[in-house]
Amino acid sequence: MMPSVSLCPGLVVLLLYLSIILARSTLAGAAEDGENDDQRALLCFKSQVSDPSGALASWQSNTSLQFCSWNGVSCTAGRRRRVAALSLPSKGLAGPVPPCLANLTSLETLQLAGNGFHGVVPSELGALSRLSYLNLSGNSLAGVIPSALSSCANLRVLGLWNNSLEGEIPTTLSQCMDLQEINLSNNKLQGSIPTAFGTLPKLQILVLSGNRLTGGIPPLLGSSSSLVHVDLGGNSLTGMMPVSLNKLVGSIPESLGQISTLERLSLNGNHLSGPVPPSLFNMSSLTYLGLADNSLTGKLPANIAHTLPNIQTLLVTANRFDGTIPASLANASKLDNLLLASNRISGDIPLLGSLPNLQILDIGDNMLETDSLQVLWLGANKISGTIPLEIGNLKNLTELRMDYNLFSDSIPPTLVNLHKLVVLSIAKNKHSGPLPDAMGNLLQLNELSLDGNNFSGSIPTSIVYCRQLDKLNLSHNSLSGSIPSELFKISSFSQYLDLSYNQLSGDIPQEAGNLINLGTLNISNNRLSGNIPSTLGQCVLLESLQIESNSLVGSIPQSFINLVGMKELDVSQNNLSGKIPEFMATLSNLHVLNLSFNNFDGPIPTGGAFSNSSIVSLQGNERLCTNIPELALPLCPISVKHKTKHNYLVIKVVIPIVLVAFITLSCLGIILRKKRRRREQLVPHFEKSNQRTRKITFQDIVKATNQFSSANLIGSGSFGTVYKGCLEIEDNIVAIKIFNLDIFGADKSFDAECGTLKNIRHRNLVKVITLCSTVDLTGSEFKALVFKYMPNGNLEMWLHPKVNEQVQRKTLTLMQRINIALDVAHALDYLHNQSVCPIIHCDLKPSNVLLDLDMTACIGDFGLARFLSTRSNVQHNTSACLSCLKGSIGYIAPEYGLGADISTKGDVYSFGVLLLEMITGNRPTHEKFLDGTTMHEFIYRGFPNNIYEIVDPVLIQDGSIATHVLQNCIIPLVKIGLSCSMTPPNARWEMGRVCREILIIKGALANRDSK
Structure with missing residues (x-):
């Protein structure tokens, strides 16, 4: 039997006290070790990522700053x-995601979206048992x-x-029972949608769009009592599911209609077929239903609203919906x-008289009969036939755009009843x-565009009652008679009045001087006669x-001063x-x-515009002369006064001698020119009639480039290099493009560029100063072009600066990007639609968009340019030799392949890619587009719901994108880019329309900035 041991009460208290102290010490030591582990994990993260913008600069282990105060922590x-x-x-962080993040054992939120991380998602993150928010998108x-x-x-x-x-997609994710949002869109995920996602009790948002998912939509999703937003669009979901031997149901599960909480459902862009289950049209909470781009059949329910x-x-x-709307x-x-476009819907469109919020309506090749619709856009839909008389029922219509279709016949007379x-x-x-005589009934009209049709007859005089008109375009028709x-x-005219390319005759009315606020007047390519009215000089804003x-006939009015x-x-x-007036x-x-x-x-006058040969065109005026010997024009005669015997001797002796010498030299010149003719035929002539610079030599080029110093090298291309330099004939720095004639096609590229540049003149096209076609010191052929120097480089350098340039070079603001896009669009519109012979650039890309001191954009490098129709042998040869050269990878139109x-x-396709690149900051050859998915397809999948994931993070980081800017500027710009880069060529917009739309966007942003 063991003896009993009794302890002194004081000893018990002492032991208890020591135990408490020991426990506290142990806990404190553990907590301190935890803090040290966190700091080491953060410093490990910093050491393994690239941080060019200095976001982690405050993360220093040798400072007194506690890590809880570090940026982002x-x-x-x-x-x-x-x-x-x-x-x-x-x-701007980059590199693999460091696995050492798993050592942050108390981490609840990990937000690394919008950076440049690559590699894999570390499996070690699964050790973060407290993690509730993970965003690596x-x-x-x-x-x-x-x-x-x-x-x-x-x-x-x-969020991935x-x-x-x-x-x-791992099916085990369904074990995370607290999941509220799953967004895995715009990846390359394959396989089927995990059925168990329908069992997640708290799941509200499920976005799996823009992947390669196959199979059917899990019916179990319909058992969810919490789903609010489901987006499965842009996948390859398919299937018809048999319910009996002779009956099939559609591939959209009936159970989806049982989700009482669902507000947004997007199934766009899959391979779904069969009828839509009726339950889908019984979801009272639904605000967005997207079923577009599938093969669904059946009718829309009569009681859908x-x-x-x-x-x-x-x-x-x-x-493939049919029936009526x-x-x-x-x-x-x-x-x-x-x-509703591109279905099999027929019959009349019902009256939509109580749709006060309707903004966008697209019904393809149908027509409306409604009395309350305010805006109707049916543009670029290939709609044919005539405009029905019922168009006059749209009593509240304020905007009707039906351009770029195939409508024929005359304008219905009921159209003039749309008084609003x-x-x-x-x-x-x-x-x-003919145009309707009652056109003047449209009293509120601000913009009237009827161009590009075949209207005939005269311009109705009733149009005078349209006193709100700001823009009128009747060009490219067959209108005749005089201008009323x-x-x-x-x-009210302030923007433009365009009557060009018609058959108008008679004089230009003296009343033209009333248009004192007009900016653009184009009455070219008609049959007008008489004098230019001097009253046009009153249009001071022209x-x-x-x-x-x-x-x-007649002269240029003095009032033009x-x-x-x-x-x-x-x-x-x-x-x-x-x-030519001196003024x-x-x-x-x-x-x-x-x-x-x-x-x-x-x-000809001297100075001003006449000192720049790229601005002034004077050819075809045989009686013009000059007092400047350097110009390639006849010298003006000197007035001789018969007052002295000395003058008499000059007339009788000196002048005959000079004439004889001149004739002799002329004959010699003719002989020499014949010897040079064969070589000169290879080089298209610039307009020498107004060029004041002399032809430069190889020695001039050597001196200007400091013997082709690498310090002067500013770029290189397929056929040569570009240097900056200073020529004695120019006051400013110039850019000199030297062709490497050892490269096959370089000489043809030189000819093509010369042949193009001599025919074009526009503020947004690179300005050529002169050329050099000679031999170098070894006797080899040498060719170069001299351009205006663009101090801000090219667009490529701004969109994708090199690592060592990021600190020095500023980024482009949203307004700068819009201005550059507008400049490029204006240039292409000029080349396609306004030059004497339509020109196709064939190589539009950021490196060929140059920026001057004011960030005005100019298109350069016409080495692959082609004329749409040929008028000379030079042009014909230029086109033929370049038949296999059609652009740069990523920007080439798919039909060329x-x-x-x-x-x-x-060119429109290339512009669309360029515009999308400017908005997203990604090249079309980015690695995310190398799996067969084009930039167009990638952006389309995320547009417009995931627009924030599409836009260049630099714009978001700079705070340039507010909600209204996103809606009124960014989304419309992306729409333009997508519309221009469509695969079918006929679906792409014309550059004239692109210019107009970008101008509207620019105005919206300018108005917002002014507030």
């Missing part, structure tokens, strides 16, 4: 603090989604969108986007017949006056005569002055 409360959140979105991560993430039992948000992840009372967007385009849509008062119309555009169709003087009594290709803001004046191909040299804003092919005589002929649509 948040800690738990209490005395012993642990890292609870690491948030570093859009900081907008990086370049590859590999599979690690199944170890299912160990993050507290995970609520999983906009990466290059592949493989299947009653069963979908909250529907705002309904997209069913590009399916349900009449109940007239009661869908919240509907703002309705797209502000914008009417039916341009680029096949309309014919009433037209020039509309004082910037562009084009009256070329008529039969005008008042047109100090004139930028473009073209009076070519008329019968004008007299002297023309004082119009300092001129960048295009075309006086060619008239009967002007006498000396199939052997299609080169067309303006190829």
Whole structure:
């Protein structure tokens, strides 16, 4: 039997006290070790990532700054603090995601979206048992989604969108029962959608769009009682599921219609077929339903507006729906986007009289009969036939755009009953017949565009009653008769009045001087006669006056001295005569002055625009002369006075001797020119009639480039290199493009560039100063072109600066990007639609978009350019030799790869890619597009729902994108880029339309900035 032991009560208290102290010491030591582990993990993260922007500069181990105060780090409360959140979105970080993040054992939030991380998602992140928010979207991560993430039992948000992840979606993710949001969109995921996602009790958002998922939509998703947003678009979901031997149901599960909480459902762009289950149209909470671009069949329910009372967007385009459009849509008062095009819907469109929020309506080749619709856009839909008389029922219509279709016949007379119309555009169709006499009934009209049709007859005089007109375009029709003087009594004109390319005759009315606010007047290519009215000098805000290709006579009015803001004046191909007024040299804003092919005589003015041969065109005026010997024009005769015997001797002796010498030298010159003719035929001649610079030599080039010093090298291309230099004949620095004639095709590229540049002149095209075609010191052939130097380099350098340039070079603002896009669009519109012979650039890309001191963009490098139609042997040869050269990888139109002929649509495609590149900051050859997915397809999948993941992070980081800017600027710009880069050439926009749309966007941003 053991003896009992009794302890002194004091000893018991002492032992208990020592135990408490020991426990506290142990806990404190553990907490301190935890803090040290967190700091080491953060420093490990920093050491393994690239940080060019210095976002982690505050992360220093040798400072007194506690890591909880480091940039992007948040800690738990209490005395012993642990890292609870690491948030570093859009900081320019790059490299693999460091696995040592798993040592942050208290981490609840990990936000690294919008950076440049690559490699795989570390499976070690599954050790973060407290992690509730994980966002690695907008990086370049590859590999599979690690199944170890299912160990993050507290995970609520999983965001991995906009990466290059592949493989299947781990089914084990359904073990994270707290998941509220799963976004895996825009990756390369394959396989099927995990059925168990339907069992997640708290799941609200499921976005799997833009992947390669196959199979059916899990019916179990319909058992969810929490889903609010489901987006499965842009995959390859397919299947018809048999329910009996002779009956099939559609591939959309009936159970989806049982999700009472669902507000947004997008199934666009799959391979779904069969009928839509009726339950889908019974979801009272649904605000967005997207079924577009599938093969769905059947009819839309007659009571659709009653069963979908909250529907705002309904997209069913590009399916096989038939029947008529349900009449109940007239009661869908919240509907703002309705797209029904490209189905088999026939019959009348119901009255949509109570749709106050409707903004976008696309019904393809159908027509509306509604009395309340305010805006109707049917542009670029290939709609044919006539405009029905019922168009006059749209009593509240303010904007009607039906341009770029195939409408024919005349304008229905009921159209003039739309008294609230502000914008009417039916341009680029096949309309014919006369314009309605009652056109003046449209009293509120601000913009009228009827160009590009075949309207005939005279311009109705009733148009004078449209006193709100700001823009009128009747060009490219067959209108005849005189220009009604009433037209020039509309004082509201401020933008443009374009009557060009018609058959108008008679004089230009004197009333033209009433248009004192007009910016552009184009009445070229008609049959106008008489004098230029001097009253035009009263139009002091006029910037562009084009009256070329008529039969005008007389001289340039002296009153034009008042047109100090004139930028473009073209009076070519008329019968004008007299002297060129001296004041023309004082119009300092001129960048295009075309006086060619008239009967002007006498000396040309000096200075101003006349000192720049790239601005002024004078050819075809045989009686012009100059007092400047350097110009390639006849010298003006010197007036001789018979007052002295000395003058008599000059006349009788000196002049005959000079004439004999001149004739002798001329004969010698003719002989020498014949010897050089064969070589000169290889080089297209620039317009020497107005060029003041002399032909430069090889020695001039050597001296200008400091013997081709590498310090002067500013770029290189397929056929040569570009240096900056200073020529003695120029006051400013120039860019000298030297062709490497050892490269096959370089000589042809030189000829092509010369042949193109001699025919074009525009503020947004690179300005050539002179050329050099000679031999070098070894006797080898040498060719070079001299251009205006662009101090801000090219667009490529701004969009994709090298690592060592990021600190020095500023990024482009949103407004700068819009301005550059507009400049490039104007240049292409000029090349395609306004030059004498349409020109196709064939190599539009950022490196060929040059930026001057004011960031004005100019297109350069015309080495691959081609004429759409040929008028000379030089042009023909230029086209033939370049038949296999069609652009740069990523920017080449897809039809060129199939052997299609080169067309303006190829340039439009390149522009679309360029615009998308400017918005996203990604090259079309980025690694995320190397799996067969084009930039167009990638962006389309995320547009417009995931627009923030599409836009260049630099713009977001700079705070340049507010919500209204996103809606009014960014989304419309992306739409333009997508519309221009469509695969079918005929679906792409024309550059004229692109210019107009970008101008609207620029105005919206400018108005926002001014507030």
